[in-house]
Amino acid sequence: MFKYKATFAYEGTRYAGWQIQPNGLGIQEVIQNKLKIFLKEKIDLTAAGRTDAGVHARAQTAHFSVVEKLDLFRFKHSLNALLPHDIRLIELVEVPLDFHARYSAKGKIYSYHLRLAPLQDPFNRQYTWHIPQASFSLDLMREASLLFLGEHDFKGFASESHRGVASRDSVRTMKRLTITSGEVTILEFEADGFLYKMVRNIVGTLVDIGRGQLLINNIVQTFERKDRRIAGQAAPAHALFLEKVLY
């Protein structure tokens, strides 16, 4: 038995997310179907985590096991030749049998891309959330972002599905949250783990604060009461990138 870690980049636009879906095409499904063509056996990919419909990945990782040792170069070449152009296998390495794409992960990095300008850029519209308000305050957003650093129970910034889950399962440590402004303003999040929809909920809240529609105090309240309804709306999926899984 041999185990491999595969790293994929994909544009999520056309897909119903990473996971195999009853309705819509899952990225996992597309890859597994292509693997079956040239490995002549059904392969199960286990990813570091799911990405939602429309979310992109610059480096999603997944492990899989096969009976025979792979020719890494040939495998990469063959799989990329079969995959659609919006999914690429960018790295493939052999790993110890106890490696697990999800449980061995030490953390993840996500980025969220904003276009803070009166007009959307036709060439980046598929990857950025357009915020046209001239009154948008980057300073307020930066100030508010500091509140997310460190260890917190992020339940209030997770999807409803986390309600009722014990606190020990919704505590995460945000190690870094940087905001780099430019033609595209990039928010980069590094944490030991992320709850479902956590990045999009944090971005939605930060953008509402920048727009003056929410107060910084709403973040404090959301952490205290663990209630999503005090925070902002989730930011759209199409501007979110899974940048890296850390091991």
Next chain:
Amino acid sequence: MFKYKATFAYEGTRYAGWQIQPNGLGIQEVIQNKLKIFLKEKIDLTAAGRTDAGVHARAQTAHFSVVEKLDLFRFKHSLNALLPHDIRLIELVEVPLDFHARYSAKGKIYSYHLRLAPLQDPFNRQYTWHIPQASFSLDLMREASLLFLGEHDFKGFASESHRGVASRDSVRTMKRLTITSGEVTILEFEADGFLYKMVRNIVGTLVDIGRGQLLINNIVQTFERKDRRIAGQAAPAHALFLEKVLY
């Protein structure tokens, strides 16, 4: 009578080019149809030049005349609200009545985007030409590019439609041809004018030289004999950008 210069950015992917086409949708047609909706009159746009099917523009310019003076802010806002997201009006200014988007132009800048790497980037695949060859020589391409600088009869690098056209009509001056390498390698061309398919034919030739499939001498021969068949194939349209029209 009032005359205006409008500057548009567009992603050409979905369109049959700038010009109104019998088959396929022209960008000019899309804009004119939207203008008619809120100006209640048929507007004729005259562009600095056509762009081919699939070619993009960061700043294509066009002029038009109207009987009544426009509210510039309202006009920009209304037109952008009606236009599809892959076309944006980025600037609108009043110009003297003798201004002509094509004849007043002093030159143009085009850029061509190459991806020189084993794998295509899923996020840039719509805007770059992927050259996977590991043996590709950027140095040879740079050396060859110098031959295009200055005043030349570019007939050998134009589309077949220029055959038989008098030389005085195919002489152009290439003022700048820069090659900037990176994740995307960008070739930028500035000239007082460009013949039909000239940039794509030059890029095709340069890439063939970089790949070792053509010699630098082929450029010399193409200039001398004015015969396209000695030069390389035209590079694909989807990686070409009209960057700016100079007045």
